[in-house]
Amino acid sequence: MSNAPKTLYTRLSALQWVGLILAILIAGLGFILGIVQKVVLQELIFYTAATFALVIWTWNAYVAPHAKFGAEDSGDGPSGFALARAFVYHHRILIIALLVILGIFLIASATVTGFFNWLNIVTFLVLCALLVFTVQVSQLFVDNRSAFIGLMVLITMFTVGSIFIEGFSSGQNIKSMMLFAAFLGLACVGQTLVALLGGLDLSIPFVIGASNVFLLYLIGLGMYSWVAILIVLLLGALIGWLNGMLSYRLQGQALILTLGVGFAVSGLTQIVTSIGSAFAGNVFGVVPDWLKNLAAMNGTTFGLSIPPVILIWAVVAIVLIYGMRNTVYGRYLYAVGGNRTSAARLSISERRYWVIAYMVSGTVAALTGVLLLGWSGGGFIGVGQPYLFMTLAAVVMGGTSLLGGQGGYGFTVIGVLVLQVLTSFLVGMGLKFEWQQFIFGLLILPMVALYARSPHIRTQI
């Protein structure tokens, strides 16, 4: 009893040590990469120090307080074989995973000629180190394990990508990755909020496509572009409201109902834009320059050569992550998603939160469509189609439960980044779209299985 504070203290410091090691690892990796890419030494030192400080700060501010400790403490067991067996059993997942990687590596070395080069060996070692680290440290977490695993996967993929692909960690590539991640991330805002309530919104891709086309149509009519954008955003909110009101009584069928609304919206928009046009389905108009600048790859924000859409996404993400934790709306959203009955006892209106979540979803989807118009420069109804299941995949990969009450936008950001880095990696490896999709499909399952398994039926009775 008396030594409990002492063990807690030693473990806390152990956790801080882990953070320190992680920071050194990441900063060192960046340093080596910088040397390989011949960055100016002065900048390199600055970046390394900044990375180091950032990692340490993040670790101490967010990770350490959430870590909880396993209670069991070995040391009284019999020595020798039994101890070894207990050790193996305790670390079975890690051992199996390491053996699998080793096996794949050996098989590949034996069969593929030229596989056994220094690049692959380094990759192999990095993978092993990260795997050991991830599995060991993730046992310390109870709450945010999915975020941690997602982050580690992100780091792993980024490292492997930088080793394998020329220019993967160049500023240009990172900028383009962030650009696409911003679009996907914005499209996922609504899906995350709705998923926190236990719903689904499949109308997002259709709303994106419809707002994309409709905005260009309004601009083509000669409207001021900002008025047109305002109208489109309001219409997006209206569609979201409709979704929310219609699906409130049919929460189990929200998936199909939002799909129906999506079909209708997409069809209606095209009919409206085709009236009086000889070329049905095609909308012509000139996208204003400032909108192009907002989302184009070579856009600038106050002179900086960063596309503003990335900043928009960052602001949205920060507001959401902060707001979901600290505002009444955010806390109540979790309350409703977690347990309807107890939320009702607190006189939280379930309908209100449900509808507002869908309204936010519709508005942000319309905003995404507007920004995508700036990116592509031409209206296209199918521009949202890739987001149909991608938003779902990103939300799920981040670790937000589709049953509601668990997760948050911060998780989704990690999911989006994982998907985007993976896409970029696969594109860099020269894989075509179909292979990317195949690998995505195969990757979602183990990712979710790592941290989002439902309890056995035995434990639910």
Next chain:
Amino acid sequence: MNQGSSTAPASASSSTYMLVPILLLFLLLIIAVLRSPNLISPAGIGSAVIVLTPLALATYALMALAIAGRGTVDLSIGPLMGFINVTLVVLSGMGALESPVSFFLYAIAVGVAYQLLMALIIVYVRVQPIIVALSGYLALSGINLVILPRPGGTAPEWMSSWGLGTTLDSPILVILVLSTAAWLVFTSTAFYGHLRLMGSDERAAYTSGVRITIVRLGAHCIAGVFAALAALTYTALIGSGDPTQGTTYTLIAVTALVLGGTSLAGGRGGVIGSLLGAVNLFLIGYVLATFSFGAVQGFVTDLAYGLILVLSLLLTVAIPWLQRRIPNISPTIIFIVLSTLFAGVILHAKFDYSRPAPPALVSDVAAPDVVAAPDVVPVPDAVAATGFFFEEVNASHDASSTLAQPIALSLLLAIALLIVARAMVLQTRQRRFSPRMVYILISLLVLAAYLAWDNSHMPPSLAVTPLAPPVSAAAAPAPAPVDAAMPVDAPAEFPADAASQPDATPPVKEGT
């Protein structure tokens, strides 16, 4: 849900949810027939069946999974069909699968294997089914494009005649009917009861000793078989391989599933409803195709799909409310009323009013009038109308034939409504069809077959279609006695039926 069904009367069972698809079906059918009477002809129905069957079978697969609960919506059904389709075409192109038997066996093996894998992951890894389905969707639609980068290839020789759709008696129809019948037979097994119990309350099923693992695996096996058959009929329909149809088929199959009254929450759903949903979806497209919207045709179809989907979902919300107000609604009865109405519409649409009457064939059908229709003047018309012999009607009333048709039809409707009102009260108290209902349904089917074959109201043309003579010969007198005899002995027999039914009522399947 459980509260609703326990307070509502007995007829508020799962079949009540078929009201919406039935109403929609007849609405669409009537519009379709009025717009384009060719739908009701061997070629029309044949081609409809060919187009419809893959969708219907895919919906069956989804339904089997949706009943199993846990919010299982197999989004990967479209890509799975695509996978089987593409591999079949590629393998047969390489000369690997020659005979039809191996073709079928391969497809079913792949479908069942995939679904079993999915079930094992759901059961043992314990990931939510929708995530497994999403994962499968992405993986399969990727691999389909790898196997066959663009639509192409050809289905084997023996399959090429399947997709023509010029006659009714295609193998596709046999597959559809057999699948439907197989599910209906399956519903009388204990396994089906376990499946529904598990779907509506998994914990209750587990605590009452149902081996839910086995039941879930079984549901997925059944869905795999349906998916394989859907892929086969899809291959027959397009006659080639197409890796790109995954998204489309997933979305429309889920739409058809919901239109058919299946609950995505689990425990409720049926093969008839799913079939109706698929038919409705086909008819929406068909009806819209008869209007010419020009270049915006596809958009109008999208709009209509969406609106009808949303509206029918909202109507299912209104049903329990409706049920409390009007307790005596039986879907079967509604079905019969509407099919009578529809038969009238077919006659109206297909009857050539301007054609001169054929030479007098004095009908022997008109003579034995058993019908209790004492109040209306044109009694012979009524009798003839019940037999649906409009030639004879014309024969007896040359000049006033145009006037006679509406009168005859309205009389027929009045009789039908009388029967229905009588049967409605009795039917609502029992959960199974009484034999009487089966007779009525069969006679309606025979009538429909007769109307379908009776292509141009010319007796010689009947001999052209291969199956026509026996059916039309049987069909011509058949409806008349059944329909005509109905009101006479109905009062005598219905109480007997009602009395005998309580013994035969099935065990309660709702898991509460």
